[in-house]
Amino acid sequence: MAAPTRTLSPKGYRNTSRTDAWQLSPRLQFVGFGAAIVYSTWAAFQGSHYLKEPYLSPFYSPTVIVDLDFWPFTGGPLAFLSPLIHPISPALIILIFPLGFRLTCYYYRKMYYRAYFGEPRACAVGEWGSEESYSGETRFPFVLVNLHRWFLYAATAILAVLIYDLVVAFNFEGGTGIGLGTVVLGVNVVFLALFTFSCNSFRHLVGGNVDCFSCAKFGLARYKTWKAVSVINRHHMLYAWVSLATVCLADFYVRLVAGGIPAIAFEDPHVLVEWYYIVIGFAAIAGASALGVLKMGRFNIPGTAG
Numbered sequence: 001m002a003a004p005t006r007t008l009s010p011k012g013y014r015n016t017s018r019t020d021a022w023q024l025s026p027r028l029q030f031v032g033f034g035a036a037i038v039y040s041t042w043a044a045f046q047g048s049h050y051l052k053e054p055y056l057s058p059f060y061s062p063t064v065i066v067d068l069d070f071w072p073f074t075g076g077p078l079a080f081l082s083p084l085i086h087p088i089s090p091a092l093i094i095l096i097f098p099l100g101f102r103l104t105c106y107y108y109r110k111m112y113y114r115a116y117f118g119e120p121r122a123c124a125v126g127e128w129g130s131e132e133s134y135s136g137e138t139r140f141p142f143v144l145v146n147l148h149r150w151f152l153y154a155a156t157a158i159l160a161v162l163i164y165d166l167v168v169a170f171n172f173e174g175g176t177g178i179g180l181g182t183v184v185l186g187v188n189v190v191f192l193a194l195f196t197f198s199c200n201s202f203r204h205l206v207g208g209n210v211d212c213f214s215c216a217k218f219g220l221a222r223y224k225t226w227k228a229v230s231v232i233n234r235h236h237m238l239y240a241w242v243s244l245a246t247v248c249l250a251d252f253y254v255r256l257v258a259g260g261i262p263a264i265a266f267e268d269p270h271v272l273v274e275w276y277y278i279v280i281g282f283a284a285i286a287g288a289s290a291l292g293v294l295k296m297g298r299f300n301i302p303g304t305a306g
Helices: 024-046 079-085 090-094 096-103 106-115 142-168 180-197 200-207 219-233 236-257 275-299
Strands: 175-179 270-272
Touching: 024 090, 024 106, 024 236, 090 096, 096 106, 096 142, 096 236, 106 236, 142 180, 142 200, 175 180, 175 275, 180 219, 180 236, 180 270, 200 219, 219 236
Parallel strands: none
Antiparallel strands: 175 270
């Protein structure tokens, strides 16, 4: 007796034989990523309320001040841009690099191709354009995604600055302490680090172009690093979304305590503690994180690479 077969769906946008709720994921991604872009654009153009000692918004770090105080921006045909360029909001300069890193990320490319371009909306679902028109990422602007590794270097440098900002966030007027803002900035740094270092480009950087680890220079160290990165790489999609939320939350919190949200008056709660308690706490968190990575690798927890 012949096995039962199912008729394939005719070609065409959104045509499919799938009966599950495949529409839900791209819709949620459309709304979630769109909301983050809208908020970050609004925050970047504010150019103020990004600093409240000892906290600095990650959107504005490092704070680079550029003022186009010359012709044609002053007393010239482009003088109408004066409110935007005297000075230029530091976030408009800095966010180019983390945004470029995300937009060229393998996972984010999959996400916006599906959620925004419908190419395709999901697996086994008809796409918007014709199959014959697909040319890969070889035309402008999509050819720019090949800059992903270079954006990785820039994102890593900015992450180092954010780690420094986190250290500064322990220094209050009365001495060393921990505030709610310290926790918010700390959580953001952790998830940005997980997103950055779970990237396939970083995984290739530490373990790629090697046919024999034992024959390569620093082979054992590279092999162990590659294995650790491979473990967190399985959850790259999760880190991509959580880090996007935490970086927006961190900016919002600093803006809130700096008085940038007029409708809400909020004072950052904090306590003063001895510095060695903070060191012990960091050591405990680092140890717990290392054990978590080892367990994830041992039990092969499923996830999605990006």
